Amino acid sequence: MKIEFYMLDDTYEVVGNEPHVLIYGVTRDGRRVVLRDRRFRPYFYVVLSPDADPDTVAKKIKALSETSSPIIDVSVVDKKYFGRPVKALKVTTVIPESVRRYREKVKGVQGVAYVLEADIRFSLRYVLDHGLRPCGWHVAEVTEIPKKPGLRVDAEYEVTGPIESLEDSTPPRDLRILAFDIETYTKTGSPKPSQDPVIIIGVMNDKGELRSFTSDGLDDKKVIQEFVKYVQEYDPDIIVGYNSDAFDWPYLLERAKRVGVKLEVTRRLGVEPQTSTYGHVSIQGRLNVDLYRFAEEIPEIKVKSLDVVAEYLGVMKRSERTLVEYTDFPKYWDDPSKRGVLVKYNQDDVRSTMGLAEKFLPFAMQLSYVTRLPLDQVGAASVGNRLEWFLMYEAMKAGELIPNREEKEAEPYKGAVVLQPVRGIHDNVAVLDFSSMYPNLMIKYNVGPDTIERAGECDVGTHNIAPEVGHCFRREPPGFFKDVLTKLLELRKSIRSEMKKYKPDTVEYRILDERQRAIKILANATYGYMGWVGARWYCRECAEAVTAWGRATITNVIKYAEGLGLKVIYGDTDSIFVKYDKEKVDKLIKYVEEELGLEIKIDKLYTRVFFTEAKKRYAGLLEDGRVDIVGFEAVRGDWAEIAKEVQEEITEILLKDGDLNKAIEYVRSVVSQVKSGSVPVEKLVIWKTLTKRPEEYSAEAPHVSAARKLMKRGVRVDINDKIGYVVVKGAGKISDRAEPYIFVKDPKSVDDAYYVDHQIIPAAMRILEYFGVSEAQLKKTSQQAPSQKSLLDFLKQKKN
Structure with a gap:
């Protein structure tokens, strides 16, 4: 039989001596289910030295097999590594944890040049290999099996055939979301879970129900029990908090142990939340999302407290909410007549958290869908790690082996052009912005770690040579990064075209809008990713070359603009500010598109703008009457x-x-x-x-x-x-x-x-x-x- 389901999360367990991938999801008819796949096995790749004999090396690797997790297959495969064809061995074993141990052993085998892809987590390896999309719909060939004891789901299925994405990210109509927030009691200033109780736990669900669980004085056993019971009964798919990874969950886990309560809020009996890969708290079967992670990415908000962020995003005004300093909590809690104020404070926090979820979750879910990184991890992961998961899937599809992550020393390089502004007040100013300038330069000049020519000859007829720095890139064949970026930009363009079919207030429009925004962020992060020392595809020369081409491009455009008679007031990275003259600006846009092969458009029109003598510091009045301030104390x-x-x-x-x-x-x-x-x-x-x-x-x-x-x-x-x-x-x-x-x-x-x-x-x-x-x-x-x-x-x- 076939089943369609919306994927929430996946994990794995070892039963006997067999790894089982567990996929938690929601079916079309609203049942919460788990799909169990017993067929998948962990593996890694070995790249051979040029003179090595594959059969000889394969025999040596098989000889390393251990009974606890035997090597069940070593097969020769043709792959690419940084764009070049290589002979490799695919080494398959049984127990996921044994992969890293085999990696170290295999490194010592004669004829082995590299051991790759041994550091990819088993459950996410499954996602990549099967092309799955967290926060998306899938279809799978399954057989229903008796539900294992302790699984808090409606049904369990075993995957017996193909499982694939339906390329649809529309959330289920009854996706259940729960916001929560805790308050603690301490007279020492900083609450310590070893001694200070939880006095209030507030919850709010997506139906608008608001509940407050309070402790018996300073005895918090009951309040934690009531919270656990509520989570089990409401059975949310997503639990949201604010700074909950760093505070609420660790505190609750410690307090629960202290008072003898199991924090069984997962969909698996006996399994409690635990801190996982990116520092996020994993709740098996549910998606835990710390909204603070997304607030951190808004540079305009300097103080990231819940009340400030909620006000900034229009969720709740600070003047309309109850505000209590946490150092005053004991005063309110010790006086029964004042406890209601503290409860109201907590309720405002929970309402704010749910309000922020409505703002952040649509984007987060699309980011998860695009990168294939589960929702609870995508917020905690850095921009570089999010992009990397997207690149890893694309590499796998292209037959490219995924490089290892290695610690390297940071190497600085020259950045973008920032002009000295023409100081003073200027009327009628247009800001011309290059569309995805750095990604387009990477595409134009085929920049990537697999196309850079480090040792061979650099011929101007067959290579692109970066100005100033002289780094050399082969024009053909198209590199991995060029292919990926071309796909990303084309995908974003097609999504924006699709958006025109819907009205802005429709669900379809909002989903597409969040997806194109996620894709834009990934594309724009690609250049910076290459210069990040933690990147698998690290290439400092590549990043340096892109900024060099960027400087040359914007300098060229400024000279052309001045030649047209346009007064250039300021320039920064991928945009220039000019005195607006429609006819001349149109000519400039045409020049950039036709002669440089790049896209530039009017991003803003200021009726009046003021510049100090400092770079990156100005304020302008937009056509709609809004004041736009950049770089002053107002945003510091x-x-x-x-x-x-x-x-x-x-x-x-x-x-x-x-x-x-x-x-x-x-x-x-x-x-x-x-x-x-x-x-x-x-x-x-x-x-x-x-x-x-x-x-x-x-x-x-x-x-x-x-x-x-x-x-x-x-x-x-x-x-x-x-x-x-x-x-x-x-x-x-x-x-x-x-x-x-x-x-x-x-x-x-x-x-x-x-x-x-x-x-x-x-x-x-x-x-x-x-x-x-x-x-x-x-x-x-x-x-x-x-x-x-x-x-x-x-x-x-x-x-x-």
């Missing part, structure tokens, strides 16, 4: 929120109203508010990341001082933690007066002079100094200040 994490607000507001006033006096008055009003103590403390918090342990710092920087004060109160502080501090009034150095923000409640205790002189005024002057405004003017009151010229007068004066 190490300035207080008040400084960012000031800069954003000044920029908006100057770009929209053109009123310099209004901008100055605004700054003065903020200075007055800070001096009066009427600015909330949370707007005065300065965030800085610890790059090493506090005790390893020799200089006492403010954030280090604040970190040490946290540690004295029992709060755990680690490398890469963001430390939030506020500078308070008093004697001594700034570092002495840097207090962890969670301990500062009264805005009037804040050192207003510090914030005026070191935050507000400097942030404002980054923009206003261009217009001749002085610090003294900003500190004056309205009555003291002389009348200022209008922005229009100032610009006229500048032109004259």
Whole structure:
């Protein structure tokens, strides 16, 4: 019989002396099932030395066979390795764990040049070999078998024939999603699962049901039991949390052990969640997704707390939610009349988590579908690892052997062109952006680790030679990376064409849109991947050559634009800013497409844009009235929120109203508010990341001082933690007066002079100094200040 199912996850187990691949899925009629495939066996490849005899080497390898996991086959195969034909041996054994042991033994056999693909996990090897797609529909030839004891599924099947993807990523209508969040109780600052209980576990499912499980005072056995029971009863396919891989799950696992509860939230009796490959927590049969992983990838959000991210993405405003500092939890929990506030706080966290799931999951699921990396792993994996799984599948299809991952020393290389901007305010500016510039350059010049000519002759007639650096690449045949990138870009183009058949508010449109975005990210990551020392297909010269061609290309385009009479205001990597003249811009686009074989388009039109003297720092007013800010304190994490607000507001006033006096008055009003103590403390918090342990710092920087004060109160502080501090009034150095923000409640205790002189005024002057405004003017009151010229007068004066 045949069965169609939506693939959630796969794993494996060894039964007797036989490996079984287990695939968890959802059928068309909504049953949760597991498919068991007993036919698949682990294997790896051996590349032979040019003079080695395959039969002789095969006999030597067979002689290494162990009874615990015998080598059941050694066969000669023709493969490619970095594009060149090679003779290889495919070595097949029985137990997956034995592959690595055989790898080390086989390396010592005479005639063996390389041992490859011995580091690919067995369950994911199955996915690659069968072309499966997590978060996608499949069809398999199966036989229904009695369900094994302890499996929390509706049915079990054995795979007896072909299993293949139906190339459909539409989620099941009844896909069950559960969001959860825990709160813990501690009086020492940093909760420790060895001693501090879980007091609240909040859950929310995709049907909108919200539940709060609370502990009996400080006895948390019941709350964990109720959570486990709820998960088993609701039986979610996906469980989402926020920072749950690093906190919630490890904490729950430890507390459950302490209070004698099994955290049986998997679809397998007796199996608890466990930390797996990329640091993610694996929950067999379900997909655990830590949404924090996706929030980390939004550079505009500097502080990644749940409340800040939820507000930024329009899920829940901070002003509309209950906010409680975790250091105050005991006060609320110890007073029964206040416990409801803490429960409400937790509920807002759970609602925010589910809201973020609605934002992140569609993209995450498409990323999983495209890369073939299961959903619970794709978020935790780096961009390079996500791309690598896509490349591994494409390599397997092309008969290319997959290189080993080897640790290498990082080697720097020259990056992209970034022009010095024409300082000042400019009206009517177009941003011309190359479409997938680096991927297209790789395609155009056939760049890849399998096409680079390191030892042979480099002939300009048969090779592409990178400018400046001189790296040489064969023009023919098309390399592995050229083939993959061509496929990716063509696929994205076809998906975007398909999107036109649907309205933007349809499910079909949204799925396709998320898929094309996932493909774009993979394609654009390919150049950087080659320069990543952790890459299987690492090639520093390849990455260096691409940036060299990129610099030459954009320099060429800038010269051509200037020859057309277009004023070039700025250029950065793969885009240029020009004074907009439709006829001339159209000619430039035509030149790039027809003469250079690349695609360039108008990405943005600014009605007005302002540049400082610094690269990568500008602010523009878009046609729809939005203000676009790049590189100022407004998007940096190490300035207080008040400084960012000031800069954003000044920029908006100057770009929209053109009123310099209004901008100055605004700054003065903020200075007055800070001096009066009427600015909330949370707007005065300065965030800085610890790059090493506090005790390893020799200089006492403010954030280090604040970190040490946290540690004295029992709060755990680690490398890469963001430390939030506020500078308070008093004697001594700034570092002495840097207090962890969670301990500062009264805005009037804040050192207003510090914030005026070191935050507000400097942030404002980054923009206003261009217009001749002085610090003294900003500190004056309205009555003291002389009348200022209008922005229009100032610009006229500048032109004259």
